[in-house]
Amino acid sequence: DTGVSQNPRHKITKRGQNVTFRCDPISEHNRLYWYRQTLGQGPEFLTYFQNEAQLEKSRLLSDRFSAERPKGSFSTLEIQRTEQGDSAMYLCASSLSGSYGNTIYFGEGSWLTVV
């Protein structure tokens, strides 16, 4: 499978715990995005990387959230001291800059439930 891969697909955690999600983008894609989606809403942009550089962060990304893409390949999204309001699906997406239209492809998402 050469699509965007996310792990774990589901995570249940207690409030106050830290969680980390991993994303492996499509291999030739240099851009990687994180989005968050809650029930009944469309995905909301969190942050994006071009290669290893984090170039934009939404104000939705509080100080408890940190994303990295250390070698310009896979990325991790860590949420510290989770709160119930963090319960959502976290979507990773990738694209190739400079390609026609820069179309963005999503992974299957990582579901987070904070109890």
Next chain:
Amino acid sequence: QKEVEQDPGPLSVPEGAIVSLNCTYSNSAFQYFMWYRQYSRKGPELLMYTYSSGNKEDGRFTAQVDKSSKYISLFIRDSQPSDSATYLCAMSATQGGSEKLVFGKGTKLTVNP
């Protein structure tokens, strides 16, 4: 006013019907317009991509963009039960920036056999 407005439905149609899904937007900088299909508890799947105004057809799907009215549409002909999903419109501004997508809320579609 949200940047992208989309009627969440739900929309229920009989098999074979023509389905019309729509979004309006307020940001005139948007130039790239997409439709994604999302099945329950899955990631969004890119269906159609359009640059600027005009029509684009792909099989049973037709995407239309009217930038003057800030209005985009997706038409599904001969709808099938397998088309039952949530349809998300998404758009982004000019190339050169992050090209982050701004999504509508999604319209939940059910096609009844």
